[in-house]
Structure formats: structure tokens, C-alpha cells
Amino acid sequence: MAGMALICAVAVLTTPGTAFASPAEPTPGKARSLEDVRKEIDRLYHEAGVATDAYNAAEEKSKKQSEQIVKLARSITKGQQKLDKLKSRAGAAARAQYRSGGMPSEAQLMLSDDPQDFLDGAGRMRQGAKATKGMLTELGRTQEDLRIYAKDATAQWKKLEANRKAKAASKKKIKKKIEAAEDMESKLEKKELERLRKLEEEAALKKQTAWVSSGVLKDIKGKATGKGKKAVEFATAQIGKPYVWGAEGPSSYDCSGLTSQAWAAAGRGIPRTSQEQWKQLPHIDIKNMRPGDLIIYHQDASHVGMYLGDGAIVHAPRPGRDVTITGAGSMQILGVVRPDK
Structure with missing residues (x-):
């Protein structure tokens, strides 16, 4: 657990302010420090x-x-x-009536002089009328069902097109930010x-140091469940694979692609995005978290990592970086949310 000990180290490292020529169009006559560049890249x-x-x-x-x-x-x-x-059934009935001169065969039997034939014909007429009424009712219901299905399909197509446009806009924004x-x-x-x-690394360690120094780890003693262990095993097995936005494995992941696939491997389906994981999964107090729980980051819930224990998480950081272990407070x-509560 040497790596964990390093993550939880409490030595505060200072950040030097050496100035560099800024590649991000600084104010004329003023060079930006490399720390300013780092913050801009992080943004x-x-x-x-x-x-x-x-x-x-x-x-x-x-x-969906x-x-x-x-x-x-x-x-x-x-x-x-x-x-x-x-x-087809309605057409067959109509043709049969036409062939009998417009009078159903049952009605013709009712005109018979034979009392038994008359009774039989009357019974068949009642059955035929009931069957015809039932067929017409079913015909109308089926036509109404088809109308509703067609209406629903049209609505779904409109939603699908709206989401296609939303995806295209997000994709364009992603590429623009990453390229910058x-x-x-x-x-x-x-x-x-x-x-x-x-x-x-220094900025992350500084935040981790402050988090650990608060004493938060003293209260965290939760043990992983069986599914939690499987999720952790899957996530840590992906260490070293590159971050790729929108990726869900097996060769690359984004942050929520990693956590959702890890829990899927453990037999528990969870929402795909970090924001939906935050919205839909049960919230847990930090002091009660255990390995396998998900830590959601930033006010907009735009990042997620899986807690491993000992103050560490495994996560897919960002483009240009690989799945790795880092401090949970970095x-x-x-x-914190719990997939298997």
C-alpha cells in the first residue's frame, strides 16, 4: 500500500511562480506564469x-x-x-350477404315453416349479430391502437432528432475545448x-493534504460488499488505459464510463453519466463511505471516481491522461453516492 501512503502524505508542496511566455494570448506586455497556464488548461x-x-x-x-x-x-x-x-373477415361476411340477395341465411331460415328450423335460425341470428358487433368493435379498437402507435412513433422520432442535435452541439464543444x-x-x-x-501533481497533492489533515479518514471504516469488491477489481484492472471522452471500454474510458462499466461488471446497472449518478443514486455521508462507493466532484457533478479505501480513488482524469489512482480529496x-445500497 505504498502508493496509498504517498497519496495520503501530508507534506505541503509550494507552487513556484516562475513566469513563462503564455501560449494563451496574455495581456500585452505581461507574461503569464506556468501556473496560470495550468489553471487555464484545467478550466x-x-x-x-x-x-x-x-x-x-x-x-x-x-x-432508449x-x-x-x-x-x-x-x-x-x-x-x-x-x-x-x-x-378480410368483414369482407367475407359482406360477400356472403350479397350472394344471398341481401338477406342473411339465418333470416331466411326464420321464414321456414318448420318450427325447429325457425328456432335454429333465430339462435344463429343472435350469435351472428353478436359476432358482427364484436368484430366491428375490435376493428375500431385496432384502428385506434394504430393511430396511437403512429402518434407515439412520430413523437419519439422528434425527440431522437432533438437529441441528435444536442449530441452534435456537445461534440463540437468538446472538440473545441480539448483542441484549445x-x-x-x-x-x-x-x-x-x-x-x-x-x-x-503538486496542486492535487496540496488539496489532498488539506483534506487528509481535516481528520476525515479517522471516521471512514466501511468495508466493501461483495459487489463493491467486484466493481473495484474491474476499475483497478483498467489502470493505464487512456481517457477518451464518450468511451465505455474496453480499451479506453471517460470518468463515468469507467464507473458505470465497473458496476455493470459487478452486476449492478447504474446511470451512465456522473450527473445522473449524482441525481439517482443514494447519497452517503463521507464518514460512512466504503470501497466501491462513487465520489462525485465539482458543483456541476461533472466528474466521478471510485473510492478504494485509504483516502484514494481510481478514476479516468481527462484527455491526455490514463486511468489512475489519486487522492480522493485532490x-x-x-x-458520495452508493450504487449497491
């Missing part, structure tokens, strides 16, 4: 993460709507087949890139 990736959550949400809605459209199409097909059969961040990084020299990475914690 861009955070905004890309928010857009990624919106993209994933629209993707999930599109899947597509499935609903398929079900409606099947219902329409069955309904049309039923309608065709009913029309990558452009800033590409303009840095090798030593600056190395220093930038170190600044990121980012702003919104709250």
Missing part, C-alpha cells in the same frame, strides 16, 4: 468534461428512444396484420511540459 478540460456529460446523456436518451421506436414499429406491424385479418487545451500544451517546451505536469468533492 478548458473541465468545460470539456461538462460537455462530455451532456453528450453521454444525449447518447443514452437516443438509445431508438429502442422505443423499434417496439412501436413492431406494434404497428402486428396491428396492421390484425387489421387486415379483420377487414492541446494547443496551449503544444506551444510549451519540453521542460515546461514536465514542469506543468509537476504543477498538476478535487472539490460534491458528495
